[in-house]
Amino acid sequence: MSKKNEQRTDTPCPRILFAGGGSGSGKTLITCAIMTAMQKRGLKIASYKCGPDYIDPRFHEIVVGTKAGNLDSYFMDEQTMNWQISQQSQDADVVVLEGVMGYYDGIGSSTQGSSWDIGMKTSTPTILIFNGKGMSLTMIAQIQGILQFQEKHTIAGIILNQVSKATFDHLKIKLEEYCQLPVIGYVPILKEGILESRHLGLVMPAEIEQLKERLEFCANEIEATLDFDLLLTIASHAKPIVTERPVYKKLSKPLCLAVAKDEAFCFIYRENLDFLREIGVDIRFFSPLRDKELPQGTQALLLPGGYPELYGEKLEQNIEMRTLIKEKIQNGMPYLAECGGYLYLCDQLDDDHGQARKMVGIFPFHGKKQNRLSQFGYIELSSQQDGLMGPKGSRIRGHEFHYYQTVDKDQTLDKDQIRNGDYFLAQKPTGNKEWSCGFQKFSGLAGFPHFSYVSNPTSALVLFQQMIGE
Numbered sequence: 001m002s003k004k005n006e007q008r009t010d011t012p013c014p015r016i017l018f019a020g021g022g023s024g025s026g027k028t029l030i031t032c033a034i035m036t037a038m039q040k041r042g043l044k045i046a047s048y049k050c051g052p053d054y055i056d057p058r059f060h061e062i063v064v065g066t067k068a069g070n071l072d073s074y075f076m077d078e079q080t081m082n083w084q085i086s087q088q089s090q091d092a093d094v095v096v097l098e099g100v101m102g103y104y105d106g107i108g109s110s111t112q113g114s115s116w117d118i119g120m121k122t123s124t125p126t127i128l129i130f131n132g133k134g135m136s137l138t139m140i141a142q143i144q145g146i147l148q149f150q151e152k153h154t155i156a157g158i159i160l161n162q163v164s165k166a167t168f169d170h171l172k173i174k175l176e177e178y179c180q181l182p183v184i185g186y187v188p189i190l191k192e193g194i195l196e197s198r199h200l201g202l203v204m205p206a207e208i209e210q211l212k213e214r215l216e217f218c219a220n221e222i223e224a225t226l227d228f229d230l231l232l233t234i235a236s237h238a239k240p241i242v243t244e245r246p247v248y249k250k251l252s253k254p255l256c257l258a259v260a261k262d263e264a265f266c267f268i269y270r271e272n273l274d275f276l277r278e279i280g281v282d283i284r285f286f287s288p289l290r291d292k293e294l295p296q297g298t299q300a301l302l303l304p305g306g307y308p309e310l311y312g313e314k315l316e317q318n319i320e321m322r323t324l325i326k327e328k329i330q331n332g333m334p335y336l337a338e339c340g341g342y343l344y345l346c347d348q349l350d351d352d353h354g355q356a357r358k359m360v361g362i363f364p365f366h367g368k369k370q371n372r373l374s375q376f377g378y379i380e381l382s383s384q385q386d387g388l389m390g391p392k393g394s395r396i397r398g399h400e401f402h403y404y405q406t407v408d409k410d411q412t413l414d415k416d417q418i419r420n421g422d423y424f425l426a427q428k429p430t431g432n433k434e435w436s437c438g439f440q441k442f443s444g445l446a447g448f449p450h451f452s453y454v455s456n457p458t459s460a461l462v463l464f465q466q467m468i469g470e
Helices: 027-040 056-065 078-089 115-122 136-146 167-178 207-223 228-236 270-279 308-317 317-331 338-347 457-468
Strands: 008-011 015-020 045-050 065-069 096-101 124-131 155-161 182-186 240-242 257-261 265-267 283-287 300-303 337-340 346-350 356-358 363-383 395-410 423-429 433-435 439-441 444-447 451-454
Touching: 008 207, 008 338, 015 027, 015 115, 015 228, 027 045, 027 056, 027 096, 027 155, 027 207, 027 228, 045 056, 045 078, 056 065, 065 078, 078 096, 078 115, 078 240, 096 115, 124 136, 136 155, 136 167, 155 167, 167 182, 182 207, 257 457, 265 338, 265 451, 270 283, 270 451, 270 457, 300 317, 300 338, 308 317, 308 338, 308 346, 308 356, 337 338, 337 451, 338 346, 338 363, 338 395, 338 444, 346 395, 363 433
Parallel strands: 015 096, 015 124, 045 065, 045 096, 124 155, 155 182, 257 283, 257 300, 300 337, 337 444, 346 363
Antiparallel strands: 008 240, 346 356, 363 395, 363 423, 395 451, 423 433, 439 444
């Protein structure tokens, strides 16, 4: 990364990371309930989701009410992650990190990108949330295995999930004896607080108040079963963060960038927005669902991912915005469209009921849903020609996560009919899997990848610099 030493911080930063023994351990529900309980105590909370997931930070922000972001050691170096935390701590009493998958689960069979990796690189005390349903002494054996797997770790306490008070009372002393760590408490089975996967998408605004009520219920329940004073003590003992501010080159002059942001277009990293502001971009949000005009002074467009299929009818009905965007792009306005934003620029998109809806029409494709995820996970992208990202071979990291594919009009989702583009070569960070993707058309880029600008600030700067036209 192109950075130089400009500002050094030595920031006291109470923080804590909640990691799971595996996916499905209950860490999202418990983390959100703990943050809710902390807020009820009058504490200001900032939060992060470890990894590239857009949905959990959005859930943190909308339902829990925190200022949320992502920490990702595949996209960010150690300095950038620590700077992010140090900045959030200035407006918060506690910074809470929610882990990803199991404690050591990273990219492929490595620990890169894992909760362990991020906890170690940020020196964040970690609470292991372990699902003990249906176990007794076996819990101790499995937790010991987690603690001993690496010579060093940041686990500072244990929470048992889905266990009864009797089981907890029986095992607490033995756990602390064998594991030499405090057991913070337990979480009983809370059927009223179950968060199904669809809830995390927040697809229906009417559900938000119901979700808040569920978290309030969970927070009240765990107030009686967790030692919050001990949790806050562990967080307060986190080492001060000593780091330097990442400094990026600036654009040659300001760029007024209209960024789509509403229920349909909501997948954008806060860290990407911070980067854009750092390099001199004037960000102005607009809604393709509701607005009839672009923000005044717009020079370029950013259409991020989200849920355009859930709002297909409303997007189709906003003819003024669709027509305006098509005219602007055809007349040379630069743009970047990621995943859902790319689908919006296609000719048609099937909504969540399978009804074909008219979209912008820059790309002569039909977005159709298949019954499985496509190209799920981290990728490194390298441009296959000179273009908007810079010279051939320019690289940037990102990820893909989508059920939709694009095909020519009246074609099926047969493999040889799918249109993904060929501007980039996408490569998985493990194994030999690679594929072509992305389109360069008119003065913009579009495709299914979501970019992390901080993964390669040089390539990102080139892209937005070319939007200025210099």
